[in-house]
Amino acid sequence: MKINDNCVGCGQCASFCKKGAIEVKGKALATDACVDCGVCVLYCPVKAIEVLA
Amino acid sequence: MKAVVIGAGLGGLLSAARLSKAGCQVDIFERLPITGGRFTNLSYKGFQLSSGAFHILPHGPAGPLAQFLNEVGADVKIVRSDIITVRVPLKKGSQDYEKGFKDIPFNDFSTLLSHKDRLKIAFLIVSTRKNRPSGSTLQTWIRSQFKDEWLVRFADAFCGWALSLKSDEVPVEEIFEIIENMYRFGGPGVPIGGCKGVIDALESVIAENGGKIHTETEVSKILVENGKAAGVLVGAEAHKANLVISNLGHAATACLCAEALSGEKDSGYLRRLETLKPSAGIKICLAADEPLVGHSGILLTPYAKRVNGINEVTQVDPRLAPPGKHLTMSHQYVAPDNVKNLESEIELGLQDLKEIFPDKKYETLLIQSYHDSWPVNRAASGMDPGNETPIPGLYVVGDGAKGKGGIEVEGVALGVAATMKKILG
Numbered sequence: 001m002k003i004n005d006n007c008v009g010c011g012q013c014a015s016f017c018k019k020g021a022i023e024v025k026g027k028a029l030a031t032d033a034c035v036d037c038g039v040c041v042l043y044c045p046v047k048a049i050e051v052l053a
Numbered sequence: 054m055k056a057v058v059i060g061a062g063l064g065g066l067l068s069a070a071r072l073s074k075a076g077c078q079v080d081i082f083e084r085l086p087i088t089g090g091r092f093t094n095l096s097y098k099g100f101q102l103s104s105g106a107f108h109i110l111p112h113g114p115a116g117p118l119a120q121f122l123n124e125v126g127a128d129v130k131i132v133r134s135d136i137i138t139v140r141v142p143l144k145k146g147s148q149d150y151e152k153g154f155k156d157i158p159f160n161d162f163s164t165l166l167s168h169k170d171r172l173k174i175a176f177l178i179v180s181t182r183k184n185r186p187s188g189s190t191l192q193t194w195i196r197s198q199f200k201d202e203w204l205v206r207f208a209d210a211f212c213g214w215a216l217s218l219k220s221d222e223v224p225v226e227e228i229f230e231i232i233e234n235m236y237r238f239g240g241p242g243v244p245i246g247g248c249k250g251v252i253d254a255l256e257s258v259i260a261e262n263g264g265k266i267h268t269e270t271e272v273s274k275i276l277v278e279n280g281k282a283a284g285v286l287v288g289a290e291a292h293k294a295n296l297v298i299s300n301l302g303h304a305a306t307a308c309l310c311a312e313a314l315s316g317e318k319d320s321g322y323l324r325r326l327e328t329l330k331p332s333a334g335i336k337i338c339l340a341a342d343e344p345l346v347g348h349s350g351i352l353l354t355p356y357a358k359r360v361n362g363i364n365e366v367t368q369v370d371p372r373l374a375p376p377g378k379h380l381t382m383s384h385q386y387v388a389p390d391n392v393k394n395l396e397s398e399i400e401l402g403l404q405d406l407k408e409i410f411p412d413k414k415y416e417t418l419l420i421q422s423y424h425d426s427w428p429v430n431r432a433a434s435g436m437d438p439g440n441e442t443p444i445p446g447l448y449v450v451g452d453g454a455k456g457k458g459g460i461e462v463e464g465v466a467l468g469v470a471a472t473m474k475k476i477l478g
Binding site: 006008009010011012014015016024025026027042043045046 | 085086087090095096097102104105269395396398399419420421422423424425426427428
């Protein structure tokens, strides 16, 4: 999971992450618990999350 | 009449509810899988956090938003919670809460002034209702009347909480319109079910009146024919309409119809858009077993380093948290220059909370920041260009086009009401 500079840190992704794998402090950060499922991508209001191929 | 609404945030849904009720065929396109924009609930660890707003209506059950909801038949219960207290240091002259504090009622703010200044405030409260000050910022106006830093602190806490601005960024006219609205409509209220209680009720109205909400559907272009709004493009598909309402703010809306706005006559509008500044802020969500604020309204914290104010919505609607828990949320203004230092701004906010609640046990649930393309407000209060655009049939609603004197969602409702009046008469 790559979080780009569009991220404002609103935390919307963290609330939809089923693994509790996103920490937010000014910017979102995917932790080791992330399984690259990509659910968060849909919910990001600023297109800040990209799933790595 | 056929209408397209771009964005299912509060402004978009209010517009859609009103238009569908008036007999228009309404389609709402929302890029995200959820509706409500920055005014809905986010479930997190059993708490109902929010995507932006603080689960409050600044003018409660009698305010512009509540009136609008009532007019369109949206069934929301809004409970008045207009206690506003101000935390001040116990010892006069202290600049922080470290050596103790007390909470005073909002309306007693003048008791901290000298006798002479208190008389002056009493006089100004009456005289400014007839002769409103104008032509400066709130801070400049305060400094022209008083030599008292407490008043500036107090104004900064209020402006920070209500508008996510500092008193030197707010036109004095805007604050006096807000004060007038406080007389007119009263103080805050909490919608039962939080922000989503309002969103769900609006969606029911829209569905009952045949409106359709298309989530995960992004509009790529606003169609303009013969100089007028003619619909939108979704993928390769054109959705024709006589009316397009954008909930995206002026700048993003202009990007969707850049070709149509490239003429000489539109250059003034485009230049104006470049001056719009979104406001930034940080919300810290706390969970606690015991009340932290202790009442249902707002606690302003003018002596904190960053936090402007705090509310505790579970005092009104306990279901916004798991049984026995409280949800307490703080807001802090972020200065434009500090948007690049969000982490240190957050640290200062967290330190403030330790000082504000020194003997309380709480857990930090989630820290949410808002700026630039997902801000507190898309245009700073009192600075937006209104709801119209140079393209007939294309209107902008939401927090980038609020109308005067409207705090947050009250401003959104005032802007939508004004727009609907222009369209429907």
